[in-house]
Amino acid sequence: MLRHYESLGLARPTGRTIGGYREYADDDIRRIFHVEALRSLGLSLREIGRALEDPGFAAPALLSDLIRRTEDRLHREQELLDRLRAIDAATPGDWPDVLRVVELLHSLNSPSAARRQQAVLAPTELPAEVLAGALLTESDPNVAGALRWALARSTDDVLAALTPALRSADVTIRRRAVVAIAEIADADAIPVLTAALKDPDLAVRKHAALSLGTRGERSAVPALVALIIEGANDVEAAETLGTLATDPTTATHILAALTHKLSHSTPEARLRLVQALGELPASVTSETLSTLTDDADVPVALTAKALLRKFG
Structure with a gap:
């Protein structure tokens, strides 16, 4: 690594011993530690060289760029983690099953509403968490209806997958969630719908109230x-x-x-x-x-x- 740093001009030995070993002065060692510290922040060696050599180098701008790049990387990693969990939750038996689930997940993100609907109605059962996530972002009414149908027949904990969406700052997501929850016959949906009666949005309160009323809830x-x-x-x-x-x-x-x-x-x-x-x-x-x-x-x-x- 020291030889590599030397070839890039990041660190240079003060001299060499009689045996040919590199000798570093205190300032050289301090510079090597600076290089390692900046590497730990995710800077490339080229960026480190600029930072150490240019007195006018703007550290705040570079740090802002590093933050953005790290956030993008974390977002991509989270998407990958979510995809892996979705595949694992579908309990594939072998690699063809894995590939089938991957294909369905890709179809759920298709710009074609018809293809998204076909993915929902496919024989392979997707996890409730995946279906709920797709429903909360689905704008096509036919696809949304298919997703609610799939959630209704799911053996997973559908309520657990949908309830967090009622705390979303996005009113459209809360509306989609309460419509789906209103169609769940499980008695566990009653306290969730009761809490939705306090939602600031009239449409959310409407769906919750009508559903609770048909269940005989005086609240x-x-x-x-x-x-x-x-x-x-x-x-x-x-x-x-x-x-x-x-x-x-x-x-x-x-x-x-x-x-x-x-x-x-x-x-x-x-x-x-x-x-x-x-x-x-x-x-x-x-x-x-x-x-x-x-x-x-x-x-x-x-x-x-x-x-x-x-x-x-």
Whole structure:
């Protein structure tokens, strides 16, 4: 190595002994240590030579470049590690199986939506983590549907693969994740969906609330009422409240939530709230609707009268 450094002009011996061995002064040894220190940072020998010889060499610029190059290398290594783990998780039996999984992984990254969909529907089962990762970045609705189908039939822990995405700063990823989680029948999805009710994005809250409501979860009531007020899937939200109202205690709770919002909502929202009352049992809402027939808001009063007539 010292001979190599000498040939590049990085380190030169002060002299030689009678026996021909190189002799280095203290400054020479210090320079060799400087070369080794800079090598440990990832600098090439050519860059080290420039750094040691040029007094005006800009160290900050070189360090910034080293950071960028190292980050790029780590990113490539992480991609390789993820690919290897995905192949290992697919439990290939032999090298042809390994090559088949590699081919499917390449197809999942294809610019062709048709090819990506074919990879998802292939007989070889890909790990849930791979499918979830593909789903969270998939923009084509047909491919996304195929990925959710594949996740639904996966024997892996699909919930564990999708739940971290609900903490993403990217709202699109959170939306894709909650749609997939909403389709998971496992009861373990309930606390995950309940937590999603606090998401700042209306669409995320919507999918979580509708899914929880169809599962009979009373915790979804405030979010479903909010959807009616916002006019976001309000008909579906009202129907879901009607399903929840088959339980008498929950029906009373829903009535209280709807009537509370009636007192301080916009005219358009009040009309939607009254219409939602029509999804509840008549035995629960008749008294409230009778009161609303005298409401100063004519559309609200007329809707209340129509609902009473429907109930007979």
